[in-house]
Amino acid sequence: MVNYRYLGNSGLKITEITYGNWLTHGSQVENDVATQCVHAALDAGITSFDTADVYANTKAEQVLGDALKGQRRESLEIFTKVYWPTGPGGPNDTGLSRKHVMESINGSLQRLGTDYVDLYQAHRYDVETPLEETMQAFADIVRQGKALYIGVSEWTADQIRAGAALAKELGFQLISSQPQYSMLWRVIEDEVVPASQETGISQIVWSPMAQGVLSGKYVPGKELPAGSRATDDKGGAKMIQRFMHDDVLERVQRLRPVAEELDLSMAQLSVAWVLQNDNVAAALVGASRPEQVAENVKASGVTIPAELLAKIDDVLGDVVER
Numbered sequence: 529m530v531n532y533r534y535l536g537n538s539g540l541k542i543t544e545i546t547y548g549n550w551l552t553h554g555s556q557v558e559n560d561v562a563t564q565c566v567h568a569a570l571d572a573g574i575t576s577f578d579t580a581d582v583y584a585n586t587k588a589e590q591v592l593g594d595a596l597k598g599q600r601r602e603s604l605e606i607f608t609k610v611y612w613p614t615g616p617g618g619p620n621d622t623g624l625s626r627k628h629v630m631e632s633i634n635g636s637l638q639r640l641g642t643d644y645v646d647l648y649q650a651h652r653y654d655v656e657t658p659l660e661e662t663m664q665a666f667a668d669i670v671r672q673g674k675a676l677y678i679g680v681s682e683w684t685a686d687q688i689r690a691g692a693a694l695a696k697e698l699g700f701q702l703i704s705s706q707p708q709y710s711m712l713w714r715v716i717e718d719e720v721v722p723a724s725q726e727t728g729i730s731q732i733v734w735s736p737m738a739q740g741v742l743s744g745k746y747v748p749g750k751e752l753p754a755g756s757r758a759t760d761d762k763g764g765a766k767m768i769q770r771f772m773h774d775d776v777l778e779r780v781q782r783l784r785p786v787a788e789e790l791d792l793s794m795a796q797l798s799v800a801w802v803l804q805n806d807n808v809a810a811a812l813v814g815a816s817r818p819e820q821v822a823e824n825v826k827a828s829g830v831t832i833p834a835e836l837l838a839k840i841d842d843v844l845g846d847v848v849e850r
């Protein structure tokens with residue numbers, strides 16, 4: 529089963545492995561496979577699910593909502609996000625204005641088939657809208673009971689501090705930050721994590737497996753595995769490019785002995801690695817097939833000894849983004 533961790537300085541517990549459906553639901557995978565993945569997650573003890581209105585231009589929320597139909601709502605933690613346009617566009621169909629936030633939550637709830645989401649997240653920071661306006665809209669959404677908690681995604685340390693202070697003034701709390709974090713992408717460590725620790729916020733980290741790269745399945749000089757994200761012409765292949773360089777892929781192959789020493793697959797090692805950081809509440813793991821979910825959940829509860837953490841740093845060296 530999967531361990532729970534508190535989300536920020538709140539009483540909400542989420543599964544430290546949370547299932548996310550970016551690029552898969554409503555896009556790369558058929559709906560029946562999407563449903564199988566969600567059920568594999570539930571069977572393995574995952575109760576927290578992350579999506580966004582913009583994923584597959586709203587289809588991902590719908591697919592997730594359908595797959596969760598019939599589940600006891602109180603036993604699930606459902607997260608979604610607001611920021612990007614999901615309609616034909618227009619001056620107000622984007623960002624974090626009161627208008628866009630208040631309208632977007634209604635669409636998300638409808639597609640997810642629920643009266644409330646557990647966590648509503650600002651998908652990015654909106655430099656064009658006063659932060660006070662956004663935070664007031666979030667405060668009202670919480671008061672209306674449409675979202676129980678509020679979080680942010682890819683905000684800088686200063687933005688997190690300012691948002692947290694305003695939320696406090698308005699009588700609610702920011703409890704989470706959703707940044708990219710993996711062995712290959714450690715940008716949050718110097719500033720975002722300390723700012724979050726100061727303000728009672730924890731991280732729900734995305735692409736902990738570097739979009740599948742850290743599973744070790746992309747071997748330099750070999751054909752791309754069929755059905756993998758790197759071959760997904762609906763968007764995945766483009767998104768994964770940032771990691772698809774021979775120097776990165778070669779270093780990743782050299783992590784195999786570390787995984788073997790712990791009796792883990794490389795995929796499990798990558799998920800366990802982000803969970804060694806105390807400020808991380810959950811690794812947001814994606815899957816294109818149910819067997820991956822079953823494999824990945826075994827990363828819950830793993831401790832990586834300090835000497836192996838140091839070995840990972842040595843092996844990866846300067847291919848890590850910091």
Ligand code: NDP
Pocket residue numbers: 547548549550551552578579651681682706707733734735736737738739740741743745755756757758795796812813814815816817820821823824
């Ligand atoms: P991961 O790094 O976990 O990559 C998941 C992908 O890796 C899967 O779809 C699958 O792709 C492959 N994979 C998973 N398990 C295995 C395995 N055991 N062996 C081999 N390959 C495996 O995360 P994602 O990039 O999918 O992101 C996870 C979630 O994070 C998203 O769903 C979303 O919720 C969130 N996110 C948030 C963002 C934000 O801006 N806030 C941005 C991006 C993501 P395949 O089989 O096709 O190769």
